[in-house]
Amino acid sequence: MIHLNIKRRISFFCKVNWIKTIYFNFKKFPFNIAIQLPVYFYGKVNFQNISGEISIQSTIQRGMIGFGQPYEMTTREAGTAELVLLGKIEFLGHVQFGKDYFIYVKENALLKMGNMSSLASKGKIICTNLIVFGDYARIGSESQVIDTNFHQMIDVVSQQKLPMSAPIVLGNYNFISNRVTLLSKTKLPNFCTVASNSVCAKDYTYLDENSLIGGVPAKLLKSNISRDWNGEKETMDLWLKVK
Numbered sequence: 128m129i130h131l132n133i134k135r136r137i138s139f140f141c142k143v144n145w146i147k148t149i150y151f152n153f154k155k156f157p158f159n160i161a162i163q164l165p166v167y168f169y170g171k172v173n174f175q176n177i178s179g180e181i182s183i184q185s186t187i188q189r190g191m192i193g194f195g196q197p198y199e200m201t202t203r204e205a206g207t208a209e210l211v212l213l214g215k216i217e218f219l220g221h222v223q224f225g226k227d228y229f230i231y232v233k234e235n236a237l238l239k240m241g242n243m244s245s246l247a248s249k250g251k252i253i254c255t256n257l258i259v260f261g262d263y264a265r266i267g268s269e270s271q272v273i274d275t276n277f278h279q280m281i282d283v284v285s286q287q288k289l290p291m292s293a294p295i296v297l298g299n300y301n302f303i304s305n306r307v308t309l310l311s312k313t314k315l316p317n318f319c320t321v322a323s324n325s326v327c328a329k330d331y332t333y334l335d336e337n338s339l340i341g342g343v344p345a346k347l348l349k350s351n352i353s354r355d356w357n358g359e360k361e362t363m364d365l366w367l368k369v370k
Contacts, residue, residue: 295312300318
């Protein structure tokens with residue numbers, strides 16, 4: 128086990144983009160926080176604009192937030208990762224973003240990431256209003272979380288303009304599979320599982336905890352089912368938290 132941990136640390140060290148990591152931390156945090164390097168960037172990433180705000184509402188630890196963190200089965204990246212931070216990102220603990228992510232936070236918008244929340248490889252977050260990830264809200268690869276319609280829609284009869292965006296709130300211990308789309312108005316209860324290739328665009332908090340939903344649009348598929356969080360927590364802490 129000791130040998131594996133040493134090998135893992137060396138592997139992580141070699142994959143960190145130290146130039147972007149050091150630049151970002153010292154640009155976005157006071158010196159006493161920046162020197163601890165709480166945010167790691169792995170692999171290639173384009174900082175299109177990072178003029179917004181970032182805060183960590185937790186005990187500061189080295190590498191606790193990993194952008195492009197290599198925690199999945201895939202070992203290669205396309206080098207398309209991009210971060211646009213104009214509003215605010217608030218981290219409540221350890222957070223992982225997989226390879227080739229796209230994160231966009233608009234001016235005056237808030238992206239709030241709970242402890243041990245994640246977005247897997249080729250995932251996309253577009254936040255123009257408010258997006259909240261609960262603790263252990265974990266999203267699979269090629270999924271997207273988008274709280275806006277992008278373009279103004281109108282009722283052609285009344286000429287009333289429809290809202291362009293609405294908050295997205297994911298509960299604690301949400302297990303969201305790959306290629307899932309979460310759109311504005313989505314709200315999920317705690318311990319909710321979302322099946323692959325589903326589309327969510329409404330409030331599901333009327334459902335009980337431990338519900339499985341899926342489909343286009345998503346609907347209740349099964350009750351009393353959940354990921355074995357207690358059985359996985361120790362392994363997740365070992366392999367996902369940078370030591």
